[in-house]
Amino acid sequence: MPMHKPYRLAVKAAILDAEGRCLLIRRSTHCRHYVGQWEWPGGKADKGEEFTEALAREAREETSLEIEITGLVGAAHFEMPAVHVILLCMEARSVGGEVALSEEHDQFAWAPLSDLASWDLTEQVRPLMLDYARSRRTTR
Numbered sequence: 001m002p003m004h005k006p007y008r009l010a011v012k013a014a015i016l017d018a019e020g021r022c023l024l025i026r027r028s029t030h031c032r033h034y035v036g037q038w039e040w041p042g043g044k045a046d047k048g049e050e051f052t053e054a055l056a057r058e059a060r061e062e063t064s065l066e067i068e069i070t071g072l073v074g075a076a077h078f079e080m081p082a083v084h085v086i087l088l089c090m091e092a093r094s095v096g097g098e099v100a101l102s103e104e105h106d107q108f109a110w111a112p113l114s115d116l117a118s119w120d121l122t123e124q125v126r127p128l129m130l131d132y133a134r135s136r137r138t139t140r
Contacts, residue, residue: 008083011055012042012125013092014073014132015065021110023099024119025062028106033080038109039122040089040129041065051088059092062105066096073132078124089128113137 015023024038041062045054052069059067073089099108111119113133121129 005079005082005084008085009045009051009054010043010085010087011045011051011058012040012073012087012089013055013059013067013069014040014089014129015059015063015067015092015094016070017094017110019110019112020136021112022116023063023065024109024111024121025101025105026107027122028104030103034122036120037122038119039125042089044085052090055090055092060097062102063108064097064100065094067092068095074128076124076128085124087125087128089125089132091132 017023023041025041026038027034027036029035041059042055043058043062045051055069056067059065069090069092071091073091075089076087078085078087101108113136116129116133
């Protein structure tokens with residue numbers, strides 16, 4: 001009988017600055033997957049944790065920023081070895097703090113959305129990130 005993988009909720013924040021650039025963080029050698037690739041801050045929600053709390057916690061843990069959610073980016077689904085991941089991405093802005101990375105990430109950059117295609121983005125989130133960047137260009 002095949003083993004069924006559980007579903008887990010993950011969250012990511014497209015944190016935008018006043019110029020409309022998004023915060024990208026690069027995965028360090030402390031990570032098990034996608035070392036050296038760039039992503040938005042985020043991670044898996046803890047059991048019973050509401051997604052907005054998870055997003056604020058992950059952003060704080062990974063970047064030291066306090067954020068405020070400002071909109072929806074979109075959702076995606078992908079598989080990891082042990083779980084199905086349902087990813088919810090939200091748009092946010094910083095409302096406090098200075099960027100200071102956790103050991104999970106070793107660099108950060110404020111990237112114009114129009115330049116995202118040139119970054120080595122994590123593969124599962126790349127399509128969603130690029131769709132968001134395109135939609136922001138057409139709505140501005």
